[in-house]
Amino acid sequence: xxxxxxxxxxxxxxxxxxxxxxxxxxxxxxxxxxxxxxxxxxxxxxxxxxxxxxxxxxxxxxxxxxxxxxxxxxxxxxxxxxxxxxxxxxx
Numbered sequence: 001x002x003x004x005x006x007x008x009x010x011x012x013x014x015x016x017x018x019x020x021x022x023x024x025x026x027x028x029x030x031x032x033x034x035x036x037x038x039x040x041x042x043x044x045x046x047x048x049x050x051x052x053x054x055x056x057x058x059x060x061x062x063x064x065x066x067x068x069x070x071x072x073x074x075x076x077x078x079x080x081x082x083x084x085x086x087x088x089x090x091x
Contacts, residue, residue, distance in 0.1 A: 001091055003084065019049045020090045023083065026053065044070050045090070052082055 012024040022037035035053050038046040051066035056079050067074050075082055 003087055003091065006087060006091060017045070017090060019045050020087075022049045022053070023087050023090065026056070026083065027087075031056065048072065049086065052079075052086060055079065055082070 006024065007027055009024065012021045016024065018037045018041055022034040024034075025031075025037065026034035031053065035050075038049045038053070047066050048070035051063050051070055051072070051074070054060075054063035054066060055074060057063075060074070064074055075085075077085070
């Protein structure tokens with residue numbers, strides 16, 4: 001699936017990982033559902049999406065905590081660029 005196809009889906013596919021579902025919901029403007037998809041999940045992948053979501057929310061302290069849990073640093077990119085990189089990573 002291409003990034004454009006992913007963006008244009010009317011609903012997330014049942015085969016999507018929670019991380020990919022979270023990115024889809026976020027792209028659709030549903031931050032709350034996106035956060036719910038990864039909020040209680042263990043693991044580096046969920047932490048990485050969680051970090052992005054809190055950065056988007058504007059809670060940089062919490063975002064930085066999740067970036068550390070994911071073993072990464074907050075990127076010096078726009079939110080749109082970060083979202084696209086993550087979507088491509090998980091597609």
